Amino acid sequence: MSGHYDLAILGGGAAGLMLAARLDPSLSAVLIEGNREPGAKIAVSGGGRCNLTNAEIRTERYRGDASFIRPVLKRYDRRWLLEWFRQRGVKTRLEKGSQYFCVDRSPAVIRALKEAASGVDSFYGTRITKVEKTSEGFRLISEGGKSLQARRLAVATGGLSFPKLGASAIGLETAESFGHRIVRPAPALVGLTLQPAQSFFKSLSGVATEAEIRVGDRRWRDRLLFAHRGISGPAVLNASLWWERGEISVDFLPGVELLRLRGEKKHLSSLLPLPRRAAKAFLEHLEIADGPCHRLIVSQWKRLEGLHDYRFAPAGTFGYSKAEVTRGGVSTEEVDPQTMESRRVPGLYFVGEVLDVTGELGGYNFQWAFSSAAVCADAVNASVVG
Ligand SMILES: Cc1cc2nc3c(=O)[nH]c(=O)nc-3n(C[C@H](O)[C@H](O)[C@H](O)COP(=O)(O)OP(=O)(O)OC[C@H]3O[C@@H](n4cnc5c(N)ncnc54)[C@H](O)[C@@H]3O)c2cc1C
Structure with missing residues (x-):
């Protein structure tokens, strides 16, 4: 040179x-x-x-x-x-x-x-x-x-x-x-790692679901992927661009009106529009025994509503080795x-x-x-x- x-x-x-x-x-x-x-x-x-x-x-x-x-x-x-x-x-x-x-x-x-x-x-x-x-x-x-x-x-x-x-x-x-x-x-444009309170996500490694993520006033409805180290997928990657330390909110049931399920005789896990493994893990996390929807009590429906606004603070990101930008x-x-x-x-x-x-x-x-x-x-x- x-x-x-x-x-x-x-x-x-x-x-x-x-x-x-x-x-x-x-x-x-x-x-x-x-x-x-x-x-x-x-x-x-x-x-x-x-x-x-x-x-x-x-x-x-x-x-x-x-x-x-x-x-x-x-x-x-x-x-x-x-x-x-x-x-x-x-x-x-x-x-x-x-x-x-x-x-x-x-x-x-x-x-x-x-x-x-x-x-x-x-x-x-x-x-x-x-x-x-x-x-x-x-x-x-x-x-x-x-x-x-x-x-x-x-x-x-x-x-x-x-x-x-x-x-x-x-x-x-x-x-x-x-x-x-x-x-x-x-x-940025990178996966987010988890705190111990969300460690149950790890059991879902490899599962993808549609979700809406909110960071401040911004929101993205797209795929969320549970990974071994945390969460990834397009919705998470976009959220990471704007995320500063602190809470994000995930709607794991975007567009779903839980009220409509209340009278159903089918099992809850079969009606939730989530991959089966994810439905089971969330119900376990919320301490709701799976069963016919019409048997669920009000407090259980309330806990379930929490999946529309699941708030948690990620621990960090997957780092520069995985970040697209x-x-x-x-x-x-x-x-x-x-x-x-x-x-x-x-x-x-x-x-x-x-x-x-x-x-x-x-x-x-x-x-x-x-x-x-x-x-x-x-x-x-x-x-x-x-
Ligand atoms: C896996 C991945 C997928 C992506 N997909 C997309 C996509 O589909 N669409 C999109 O819009 N963006 C995508 N991006 C982002 C996009 O690649 C970058 O934003 C874009 O390349 C930035 O262009 P740039 O020229 O500024 O930097 P770069 O493309 O990063 O180029 C910088 C160059 O500088 C060189 N360099 C650095 N330091 C030195 C040095 N000391 N001496 C000599 N050379 C040096 C590097 O080797 C590099 O070639 C992706 C990024 C990644 C990592």
């Missing part, structure tokens, strides 16, 4: 690749990636089918400052993104109501990005351990002690999640060393959403997940990575032309 460049892009994930792909060819730019191949998270995303974006991209589905997020997603929206990939031969399909998945699986997405970024020099398998400010810009120093210089630097290093796919704290450390505030990072990151207060440039250090840019912008499940995070990168590319290109 060596050389002098107009722009160095640190991180070859979704954001770094899209930035490289949209640069003016007259720019001398370099993309540096710690893994031997770029786009490791794209490869595993959406079960290998990359959920690129969502039909309903709205700022409410993101944790972060809406006034920062809105102009970026408006300028480079879902239509732009789908068209960009379509023109490069990547077909997408709308599934699960609003999610766009890649028909030809994730490698097609990586291939399209790599091809479009081929005008940019690249150093793959090069891990950066230090970034310094110089009189002419920035010096990036690799694990092996080699360095390169660039007039500008775009930090596209993503979050701290999935260290085995190359995640590191270099982006946050770099931002902090240049005086940027870091919003405390935490694992990292919430928190470089504060957006000191980044310009028109350019993604630092307001503190001219020539320093931040794109993608390294910023304090995190979306829910459903393609929101790739949309953010690609849109923020496109905004940054415009700004860098304009400065070259100008």
Whole structure:
């Protein structure tokens, strides 16, 4: 690794690749990636089918400052993104109501990005351990002690999640060393662990059920999966984005009117719309002997009603090794959403997940990575032309 460049892009994930792909060819730019191949998270995303974006991209589905997020997603929206990939031969399909998945699986997405970024020099398998400010810009120093210089630097290093796919704290450390505030990072879109009072959930490991989870004013109705370590599944993953220490509420019987069951002669466990194992475990937990519904007494129905609003405080999360994303990151207060440039250090840019912008499940995070990168590319290109 060596050389002098107009722009160095640190991180070859979704954001770094899209930035490289949209640069003016007259720019001398370099993309540096710690893994031997770029786009490791794209490869595993959406079960290998990359959920690129969502039909309903709205700022409410993101944790972060809406006034920062809105102009970026408006300028480079879902239509732009789908068209960009379509023109490069990547077909997408709308599934699960609003999610766009890649028909030809994730490698097609990586291939399209790599091809479009081929005008940019690249150093793959090069891990950066230090970034310094110089009189002419920035010096990036690799694990092996080699360095390169660039007039500008775009930090596209993503979050701290999935260290085995190359995640590191270099982006946050770099931002902090240049005086940027870091919003405390935490694992998000991740399973939640349990306190001893919910240890009976463990006996349900492997069971999935529909549930509605509430965290503050937000609610998600989706699948909840009982896992060995706690609870997971889409409803839980979304809840984890917003959960701070404290209680969450789970409705294990969403939409079910228990009153209607009161006169039934059938056994309660056979009428509850829960997997049988879950129904049995909950009844045991609530100390209700299973039997014909019409024999249950008022206090038992009352206890059962509690399943509509089962409150408990999770112990924590499954951690960064399982978290799809990292919430928190470089504060957006000191980044310009028109350019993604630092307001503190001219020539320093931040794109993608390294910023304090995190979306829910459903393609929101790739949309953010690609849109923020496109905004940054415009700004860098304009400065070259100008
Ligand atoms: C299992 C999984 C599934 C997901 N599925 C989806 C999905 O379907 N849809 C969706 O929208 N989002 C999904 N996400 C989230 C999405 O992958 C990320 O939000 C997105 O990749 C962020 O893009 P980024 O470019 O900012 O960061 P990344 O894609 O994480 O890229 C950062 C790059 O920087 C490199 N890097 C870090 N440190 C260094 C260093 N010191 N030196 C050199 N290189 C370095 C990393 O190796 C990495 O390649 C998923 C995430 C995971 C983990």
